[in-house]
Amino acid sequence: MVTVTVNVNGEPRTASVPPETTLLRLLREQFNLTGAKLGCDVGDCGACTVMVDGKSVNSCLMLAGQADGRDVLTIEGLATLERLHPLQEAFEQLGSLQCGFCGPGILMSAKALLDENPDPSEQDIRDALAGNLCRCTGYIKMIEAIQGVARADGARPAPKSA
Amino acid sequence: MKSFTNANPRDVAHAVALSAQAHGANRSVSFAGGGSDLLALVKDRIVAPDVIVNLKTVKGLDQVAAAPGGLTVGALVTLDALDRHPVVRRDHAALAEAAGSVATPQIRNVGTIGGNICQRPWCWYYRNGFPCLKNGGNTCFSANGENQFHAIFGGGPSYIVHPSDTAPALVALDATFRVVGPAGERMVPAAEFFILPRDDAKRENVLAPDEILASVHVPAARRGTRSTYHKILDREAWTHAVVSAAIVLELEGGVCRLARIVLGGVAPVPWRVPEAERVLVGQRITPELAAQAGEAAVSGARPLAKNGYKVPLTRNLVRRTLVELAARA
Numbered sequence: 106m107v108t109v110t111v112n113v114n115g116e117p118r119t120a121s122v123p124p125e126t127t128l129l130r131l132l133r134e135q136f137n138l139t140g141a142k143l144g145c146d147v148g149d150c151g152a153c154t155v156m157v158d159g160k161s162v163n164s165c166l167m168l169a170g171q172a173d174g175r176d177v178l179t180i181e182g183l184a185t186l187e188r189l190h191p192l193q194e195a196f197e198q199l200g201s202l203q204c205g206f207c208g209p210g211i212l213m214s215a216k217a218l219l220d221e222n223p224d225p226s227e228q229d230i231r232d233a234l235a236g237n238l239c240r241c242t243g244y245i246k247m248i249e250a251i252q253g254v255a256r257a258d259g260a261r262p263a264p265k266s267a
Numbered sequence: 268m269k270s271f272t273n274a275n276p277r278d279v280a281h282a283v284a285l286s287a288q289a290h291g292a293n294r295s296v297s298f299a300g301g302g303s304d305l306l307a308l309v310k311d312r313i314v315a316p317d318v319i320v321n322l323k324t325v326k327g328l329d330q331v332a333a334a335p336g337g338l339t340v341g342a343l344v345t346l347d348a349l350d351r352h353p354v355v356r357r358d359h360a361a362l363a364e365a366a367g368s369v370a371t372p373q374i375r376n377v378g379t380i381g382g383n384i385c386q387r388p389w390c391w392y393y394r395n396g397f398p399c400l401k402n403g404g405n406t407c408f409s410a411n412g413e414n415q416f417h418a419i420f421g422g423g424p425s426y427i428v429h430p431s432d433t434a435p436a437l438v439a440l441d442a443t444f445r446v447v448g449p450a451g452e453r454m455v456p457a458a459e460f461f462i463l464p465r466d467d468a469k470r471e472n473v474l475a476p477d478e479i480l481a482s483v484h485v486p487a488a489r490r491g492t493r494s495t496y497h498k499i500l501d502r503e504a505w506t507h508a509v510v511s512a513a514i515v516l517e518l519e520g521g522v523c524r525l526a527r528i529v530l531g532g533v534a535p536v537p538w539r540v541p542e543a544e545r546v547l548v549g550q551r552i553t554p555e556l557a558a559q560a561g562e563a564a565v566s567g568a569r570p571l572a573k574n575g576y577k578v579p580l581t582r583n584l585v586r587r588t589l590v591e592l593a594a595r596a
Contacts, residue, residue: 107273124273124319127306147307148374149505160347160376166303167377170273171323214372235504236371 109169113138114182120169128172129153129164132179140180140209144238151237154210155179161217163236180209183216191257192216195250202247207239215251223258225251269315275324279447279481282320286477287449289318298322298479300343300382303374308387313396322381328481331355337486342381342479346433347372349380359485361494361513365436368498371505381480384434384444384460385472388427389507390417400425400468407468414571416509419578420534425464426571428532429471430507434461435531436496438539439513442485448478457483461536471535491524492517493595497588498531499580508532510580512588516552523547523593528564528585533577540564543585552593554586561586 107126110119113136120135132138132155144152146165153165156178183190189197192215202208211234218225218233225233230248239247274289276282282298289296294317299305302321308314322328328341333354340349349355350367369375369383387393388401390409398404407425409417417426434457442457460472474480488494498511511531517524526544529537543564550556561582568578 123270125268125270125309146310148303148371151371151373154373157376161373162377163303163373166306166374168273168302168306170321171302217372232504233372236373 107170107173109173111169111172111174112176114178122169124168124170126169127165128155128157128162128167128169128177131169131172132164132177138179138181141213142206142209144206144210148236149238150207151210151214152207154213154237156213156217159217159220161214161236178213178216180212183212190216191254192219192251195254196247199246199250199253201242201250203242207237211237211239211247215247215254219251219255219258223255225255227252268310269312271309271316271319274318274320276320276322278325279328279479282322282325282479283447283449283477285318285320289320290476294318296320296476300379300385301345301377302382303378304382304386311394311396313387313394313402322479328381335487337484340380340483340485342481342483343379346375346378346380346383349433350375358488359436359440359494361436361439361496361515362433362485364496365432365498365511365513368496368508368511369432380433380483383431384437384483385474385480386430388471389430390427393427400464401427403469407464410571413573415573416507416532417571417574418534419565419568419570419574419581420530420538421463421536422534422569422571423465425468425535427464427471427535428507429461429534429536430532431537432496432498432508432511432531435511435513435529435537436494437483437485438537439515439527439529440485440494441515441527442483444480445482445484446474446478447481448475452481454484457537458539464535489517489525491519493592495588495592495595497584497591499584510577510584512581512584513537514585514588514592516547516589516592518552518593521551523550523552528560530564530581530585533568533581540567540585542566547589552589554590557586557589557593560589 142152144150148163148166274285297316328343346366356363392408393401437457494515515527526547543560546560564585
């Protein structure tokens, strides 16, 4: 067994798991965070996408031990009890998801993109979603939602420098 | 998934020692960089290591060091970091473009340059567990089977294509690999690192069981040098090259002084085409000359039953890439 401590959505969580446990299984089965989905389990579909130290990763292809001591952000960390994340709101407004299975992964890839590049082109968005498969909605409404959030963000006044 | 134990080395020498120790105890070993390819192979029961030596714990191998003689890229540098590195983008564009063309953002954020170079083949017979040459059997099922994506150069007895995007770029950039093993370290030119199936069908490179690819040295770009990597996919994202070309040109007053053209997706190793390079040296690169070089590039092609389309694809890719690269300011 390996003991793993991960900072999940801002809270340190610890579990003791067999060494072959993936980060995805750690999140779902030990921490009851079932937002990240088990799809293909080999990195093709992106349904398991979470952010580790600010970067999108396939949690099915990362061992829990590799995430030890790192910051992990999952879909459960986006919304607060009061409010959805702007990306979630935009997806809801535009009907960007139908069955929703791919949604948590798509949203984490979109968040990783906007964190690094607040003003992405359509091609940037397409590239950022290249590792996420959607088999029912299609991608157009997702791209529109992400563009909408990026624009809304760009329209906001720049924060005053300290 | 089969159970295994993790070994966390302090440094490269320790990683080698842990591997040798496990082999000594008759246990199978795999090295993991980012671990993406390895974990998928383990899940699919293509490889079954008893011990995984986790190279991520080795300090200092995740750095790109720029010096007047060139760049030293630690094997644990991620493909994403390489794609974004300002010096790599400016001086060795073929490498940045190749790294940025790999798989998906999620894979590039974790996948390393060392792992990309050393990844196993993506032949569907191998990955689906057929008892083929790569899986310890005595047959290459692609030879007379579904060989749409297989080799048109250098095939036999196995017809895999080398799947790495960065490997052709590194051969074109004349890189050298630092390999560390039980007997110490050795420097291997990228062009000599990869081996053809006719020399050993079980593996794709010269690494012995306890050896590690520790870093990659890319010599400083000479004056007038430019490079690029073009990749043709059968869909827009998330797949390996059907055909790719890494090209380095050294131009002086518009005349080509040196050309290195290395193809990906068409051979079991990154495939250099000196026939095409010879067409260019001492000449101005016009569209007509580029077309001649494209013809020369495929002069040695030996397509299988279902991959003949790769021949015109390769010819045109070399032509187009040369025209585009020669026109770059």
